[in-house]
Amino acid sequence: MPMQALVVDPAAPAALRLAPVPDPEPGPGQVLVDVRHISLNRGEVEFAARRPPGTVHGYDAAGIVVRAADDGTGPAAGTPVAAFGAGAWAQRMAVDADAVSAIPAGVDPAAAAALPMAGLTALRTLRTRSVLGRRVLVTGAAGGVGRFAVQLAALGGAHVVASVGSPGRARGLRELGAGEVVVGLDGVDRPVDLVVDTVGGPQLTAAFALLAPGGDVQHVGWASGEPAAVAPHSLFSLGAARTISTFGDVREPGPDLAVLLGFLAAGRLSAEIGHRAPWTDVADAAAALLDRRIAGKAVLDVEPAAA
């Protein structure tokens, strides 16, 4: 029987529908994973309709390796893993062996599925400089990337300023390590050294203006969908340069996935699953994510493939 997958269909709710598709055939150096949980990211949901109809969508999964890589690299068959790669929202996924990591004992596989895209993005943007003793501003702090960035920045020794869109979205952020929680950028009265910006638009330019000399905006995303205007001369800076950096580095994710899984196993990071449902309910989950009703990650449970 062919496997089921969430494929792009521009006419379907959320531009996704469950459909039978051929099993993926692992290429050289790839493992085959029996997927049990997937997670959604705002970008995938927003851009699903732009991909060719029939494409198996999604990047984040957790499951069990059913076939090891032909070159002997990566985990053995039977290993529970978190995986990051195209074609994740399916009962089976072929993925590079260096894009998976074994799930440590005691870690909930659903939590592992929440990590890849959002966790790697938070980890890698924060790794661009030492945040020990620095002030780090996280915009969109209640979201998927944001809740990981707040926790990881605090873990790295930063004073974290968490920015949310409305007071109700502040819930839980202090417990995750935020030293301050602000609505928009109201009340941020001291310069910051690093910004992890997931919102874009006017907040991007306002966040840039808050940078200390030598500070950097790691521009991750544009969840606001709003344009950003830069006033004449506003980019001039005395002293060490202030910068805006793009982010999109998903190369060789396996080792950093292992770092994140290790933090989960040690109880130093929480997966922050704000929505959990069967994958048949993907349209509801996508709508809730776009409506800013989910605090953290949406994780969907995949019905195992028939043997």
Ligand SMILES: NC(=O)c1ccc[n+]([C@@H]2O[C@H](COP(=O)([O-])OP(=O)(O)OC[C@H]3O[C@@H](n4cnc5c(N)ncnc54)[C@H](OP(=O)(O)O)[C@@H]3O)[C@@H](O)[C@H]2O)c1
């Ligand atoms: N560059 C990369 O490699 C990369 C990787 C991952 C994600 N991204 C991008 O990063 C962004 C965030 O992704 P995510 O998965 O964390 O999304 P998410 O879970 O939906 O979180 C987005 C957050 O942005 C805030 N937001 C949305 N619209 C806003 C608006 N109009 N004004 C102010 N705040 C707004 C929301 O704040 P409230 O909850 O407070 O309302 C929400 O918490 C997306 O644009 C995504 O495409 C890029």
